[in-house]
Amino acid sequence: MNILVCIKQVPDTKIIKVNPKTNTLDRSSAPAILNPYDAHAVEEAVRLRKVHGGKVTVLSMGPPQAREAIKKCVEIGADEGYLISDRRFAGADTLATSYALFKAIDKMMKEDGVDLVLCGKHAIDGDTGQVGPGIARRMGIPPLTNCIKVEEVDLKGKTMKVRRKIENGYELIQSTLPCLLTVEKEINQVAYSPLPNMLRAARYNPIVWTVDDLDDVDIKQLGLKGSPTIVGKMWPPAKSEGAQMIEGDVKKQATEIVTMLLQKRELFEVKGGEQA
Amino acid sequence: MNMDEYRGVWVFIEQRDGDLVDVGLELLGAGRDLADKLEVDLCGILLGHNVKGLSKGIFEYGADKVYVIDDPILEKYRSETYMIAVGDLVRKYKPEIFLYGATSNGKDLASAVATEVMTGLTADTTMLDVDLEKRLLEASRPAFGGNIMATILCKKHRPQMATVRPKVMKKLEPEVGRTGQIIEETISLKEEDLRTKVLEIVRDTKKAVNLEDADIIVAGGKGIKDEKGLKMIEELADVLNATVGASRDIVEAGLISHAHQVGQTGLTVTPKVYFAIGISGAIQHKVGMENSETIIAINTDPAAPIFDVAHYGIVADAFEIVPILTEEFKKALQHVEPVKEKEKGGVAHA
Ligand SMILES: Cc1cc2nc3c(=O)[nH]c(=O)nc-3n(C[C@H](O)[C@H](O)[C@H](O)COP(=O)(O)OP(=O)(O)OC[C@H]3O[C@@H](n4cnc5c(N)ncnc54)[C@H](O)[C@@H]3O)c2cc1C
Ligand SMILES: Nc1ncnc2c1ncn2[C@@H]1O[C@H](COP(=O)(O)O)[C@@H](O)[C@H]1O
Numbered sequence: 001m002n003i004l005v006c007i008k009q010v011p012d013t014k015i016i017k018v019n020p021k022t023n024t025l026d027r028s029s030a031p032a033i034l035n036p037y038d039a040h041a042v043e044e045a046v047r048l049r050k051v052h053g054g055k056v057t058v059l060s061m062g063p064p065q066a067r068e069a070i071k072k073c074v075e076i077g078a079d080e081g082y083l084i085s086d087r088r089f090a091g092a093d094t095l096a097t098s099y100a101l102f103k104a105i106d107k108m109m110k111e112d113g114v115d116l117v118l119c120g121k122h123a124i125d126g127d128t129g130q131v132g133p134g135i136a137r138r139m140g141i142p143p144l145t146n147c148i149k150v151e152e153v154d155l156k157g158k159t160m161k162v163r164r165k166i167e168n169g170y171e172l173i174q175s176t177l178p179c180l181l182t183v184e185k186e187i188n189q190v191a192y193s194p195l196p197n198m199l200r201a202a203r204y205n206p207i208v209w210t211v212d213d214l215d216d217v218d219i220k221q222l223g224l225k226g227s228p229t230i231v232g233k234m235w236p237p238a239k240s241e242g243a244q245m246i247e248g249d250v251k252k253q254a255t256e257i258v259t260m261l262l263q264k265r266e267l268f269e270v271k272g273g274e275q276a
Numbered sequence: 277m278n279m280d281e282y283r284g285v286w287v288f289i290e291q292r293d294g295d296l297v298d299v300g301l302e303l304l305g306a307g308r309d310l311a312d313k314l315e316v317d318l319c320g321i322l323l324g325h326n327v328k329g330l331s332k333g334i335f336e337y338g339a340d341k342v343y344v345i346d347d348p349i350l351e352k353y354r355s356e357t358y359m360i361a362v363g364d365l366v367r368k369y370k371p372e373i374f375l376y377g378a379t380s381n382g383k384d385l386a387s388a389v390a391t392e393v394m395t396g397l398t399a400d401t402t403m404l405d406v407d408l409e410k411r412l413l414e415a416s417r418p419a420f421g422g423n424i425m426a427t428i429l430c431k432k433h434r435p436q437m438a439t440v441r442p443k444v445m446k447k448l449e450p451e452v453g454r455t456g457q458i459i460e461e462t463i464s465l466k467e468e469d470l471r472t473k474v475l476e477i478v479r480d481t482k483k484a485v486n487l488e489d490a491d492i493i494v495a496g497g498k499g500i501k502d503e504k505g506l507k508m509i510e511e512l513a514d515v516l517n518a519t520v521g522a523s524r525d526i527v528e529a530g531l532i533s534h535a536h537q538v539g540q541t542g543l544t545v546t547p548k549v550y551f552a553i554g555i556s557g558a559i560q561h562k563v564g565m566e567n568s569e570t571i572i573a574i575n576t577d578p579a580a581p582i583f584d585v586a587h588y589g590i591v592a593d594a595f596e597i598v599p600i601l602t603e604e605f606k607k608a609l610q611h612v613e614p615v616k617e618k619e620k621g622g623v624a625h626a
Contacts, residue, residue, distance in 0.1 A: 011420070098391060125420060127540075128399035133355065133387035142472045143355050145384045161475070166380045167292075169479035173354075176471040228396030232414065232427035237559050243573060243589030253590050254600040257572060258608055260588070264570075267491060267548060268609065 001054035001155060003045040004109065005078065005118045006101055006135065007038040009062050009069035010125040034069040037120025039076060041183045043190045044150065045118055046077035052155055054115070055079050057108065061089055061100050067206050075193040075201040082108060086210040091224030094126070098134030099221045103214045105139065115155070117180040121146060129182065136180035144173055148186045153177075279372075279411075282434035285311040286371040288362070289320045289334055289342075290353075290382055291327055299377030299442040301337045306445040307375055308338040310406050310413070317341050319371065323361055325351035331458050336450040341457045343369070349465050352474040353381045359388040361463045366393050368461075371435045373413050375404075378439040386439050396430030398438040402563065404445075413438065418540065418563055443488060443544045444567075485535040487519050492549045495521030495538055495565070498529075499554015499575065499594055506531055508595070509553055512602045515609065521545065521565075523555045539564035554594045557582025574598070 011030035045056040058073040058081045060066050070081035084104045092100060105114065117139070119132035129145070136143035148170060149163040158177045163170045165184055193201075211217055220226060246253045262268065285307045289300040304318065311318035319341040320334040331342040345361050362385065366374070376386040378400050390397035398415040405414040412429055413436040419426040430436040487493060494513040500506060506526075513520045522536040538545055540560040550568035555561060557573070557580055565571065566585045573586035574594055583589040590597065 093396065094387075095390060095394065095396065126399075127419075128387075128397075129383055130387040130390065130397055130399060133384060134391040136355075137359070137388050137391035143384065143388060144472070145355070145387075146380050164380070166477070169477065171352075171474050171478070172476040174473045174475055179471070228394075228430050228433035229398060229428050230431065232429045234419070234424050234426045237418065237425050237562070243571075243583045243586035245583070245589045245591065250592050250597045250600055253592060254597055254604050257588065257590070257601060258604045261549065261605075262608055264548065 001048060001052040001115045001153070002109070002112050003048060003054065003056050003116045003118065004105060004114050005038070005041050005045050005056065005058045005073070006120075006131070007042065007058050007060050007069060007073055008035045008120070008123045008125075009033070009060065009066040010035045010123050032065060032068065034072040035120050035123045035125075037122060037124075037183060037185065038069075039072070039190050040185055040187055041118040041120050041181075042073045042076045042078055043188050044181075044183055045116075047188065048116070048150065048153065049077075052153060055112075057082065059084070059101060059104055059108065061085070061092070061097060061104070064208070067208070070206040071201045071204055074204045075197050076190065077193070077197055081204070081206040083206045083208045084210070084214070085208055087223075088211045088219065089223050091227060092222065093227035093229045094128055094130035094134055095228055096222055096224075096226035098131050098138055099226060101131070102135050102138040103217050104209065105135070107209075107214050113178075115177050116160070117141070117178065119180065119182045121182050121184050132180055132182040139178075139180070142175045142179045143182070144175055144179055145182045147181045147183050150181075150187075277432070277434060279432075279434050282370045282372040284316045284319055284369070284371045284373075285314065286319045286321055286374040286435070287339070288374070288376040288382060288385065289322045289330070290377055290379060291322065291324050291330060294324070294327065294330070296330055296333055297377065297379065298447070299379060299382070299440070301333075301447045302442070302445040303375045303377060303440055304334065304338040305448045306404050306440065307373075308448060310373060310404065311340075313406055313408060314372070314411060316372070319343060321362065321365065323350045323358060325349075328458070328460075332455075333450070335454050335456045336452060338448050338451075338454075339456055341459060343459045343461060345461045345463050347463050347465075349463065349467060349470075352477070353385075354470075354472050354474060355384050355388050356470055356472050357463070357465055358385050359392055360465065361461075362389050363392040364463070365461060366435060372411060373406075374435040374437045376437070376439045378441040383439050386437055390437055393435075395433040395435055395437060396428075398428040398430070401428075401438040401440045402444050404438065404440070412436070418559070423559060441544050443546050485519060485533075487521055487536065487538065487543050487545050490519035490545070490547050492516050492518035492551075493521040493538070493545060493547045493565075493568075494518045494551045494553065495523070495555060496526060496532075496553050496594075497523035497555030497561075498525045499556075500526070501554075503531070505554070505594065508598050508602075509551075512551070512598055512605070515602055515605045518549075518551075521550075523558075523561050552582050552586065553598060555582055556580050557585060 122129035133143040146165040151161040287303040290297040317340040320339040376382040401415040403416040415438040571586040573582040
């Protein structure tokens, strides 16, 4: 089974700081990590390979540092990693990103073909979740988003069944192969990497391509130029005027809150309806 | 692309088992405002099987037109079929703005359609406005984990598309009897040509947590520390017939399930009363609850950012004050009881 996983290196948004003077992000304040959802996607690919054989290849678009994220994937168990890195890719929104990744997949898979493409549910820096379905559309394969479980893979019959998370539940969906899944964290737990993987990752050098390594690329569809959306203004989230503080000892504070809330008539009604 | 050919504001109306999903109606409210400003029609896009009857409600909530495609092949949502159907509509009727609810299916569809018709899409918008002169949609959203707000523009492509999270926009009061034009379209897909099939839909009906519809939410954060603290807030919630909410940190600590989480990666809630107990008020939490009618924050740290969004602030140890609150409410509510779920809607008797 030939599995391709798209992975992204992202700033750890838990730690990132905003420069209050310029309203821009201070990227140096945050360490770069493998997008957490993508780690689950790689883990799932490795699990499927264990059962069905084949190969797990990861692909990322980003600056040269993104090699580190690819090495992390090798640690999880990926066989091979490609990085497409070029100034001409920079500033891409989701439409331009899916175009560049699609072109790379096309080239990478020319020989062996691909049975399954995996993506994370979303990248934690952009939080959009749009790249996966975009790639699927460009490849002409079905996208199955928000997957929480692979139920069945039938390589001979070229079909698979997955659980897709929806509001208050899930749906069981069957698709022909190849298809593209985006995965939720629930799909698996990323296991601790065995030592040989760590050693291999430490020495591993991802294959790096520029735009010129891809075939038939329309430069106008790449990077900033190929991005229909642009960022207008940025501003720090609004601060409101602040709370009315309730002073006094806890007893007094509590009484005041209770009295205040009981005045909200629509929330409470008289028992037994005697005063209705 | 001749952008002047593109006119009108569209809203994708998601239906689930033949019922309209709220977020579509909320977007009609937001879309009405945009359409009025731009002086164009507001249109609902309705797909499914035996769904034409739902148009009535769509008009009542503000639409001027409803485009319907009613076909057995569209009975259950699938990217594969919906993307083609919606893509065809866009190419034929050329809307300038197209909004979708940021539900699992809404996001899935919007992403696929954006690639299908090659246009820009802004995810999880929380504010919508329009630059009238340029007829430009200004879709704003928290970016970088909510650390900053950004306005996203799509200047040279049409339609301008955005997904919007449930509960962020407001439904209009339905105008009973309001009608409009129904435009029926067809789709020529054959089941045997399709590659995906929905085999089963399993809804977790016992899901007791219904944060989005709760009138009162008692939410706890890291400040409640452990099981004991959780029990304490559950008791308060109990007396008030409230639902328990949570910050991400206690969800991640395994104290309570993700269904309770409020915030950017949880739910957006707008209850009448929101208690934030031992919650610091990180921006990712705030974006999920700041539109609550009354926010009461309890925190030992007078500088906690939660006090910036709260209406009432109490600097106190939760372990001291919450049990007192529970007792006092219990006493006060002996003769009065919180309105039960099923009785809601009938306005205050007391
Ligand atoms: C991409 C991203 C998405 C996120 N999504 C969400 C989300 O959806 N929802 C969410 O909640 N968070 C989210 N977060 C996490 C968020 O940044 C905060 O880490 C989290 O909200 C903090 O939770 P907390 O307030 O419970 O904990 P803390 O920040 O640790 O705050 C605990 C508070 O309790 C107070 N306290 C301590 N003891 C007591 C006591 N005895 N009595 C009263 N008060 C006490 C403290 O003063 C402190 O203010 C997200 C983060 C990122 C990066
Ligand atoms: N630059 C990128 N390189 C490789 N994969 C990406 C890139 N951007 C996004 N993806 C993939 O698309 C998913 C969704 O990203 P997003 O649409 O940006 O939220 C991620 O989890 C990745 O699997």
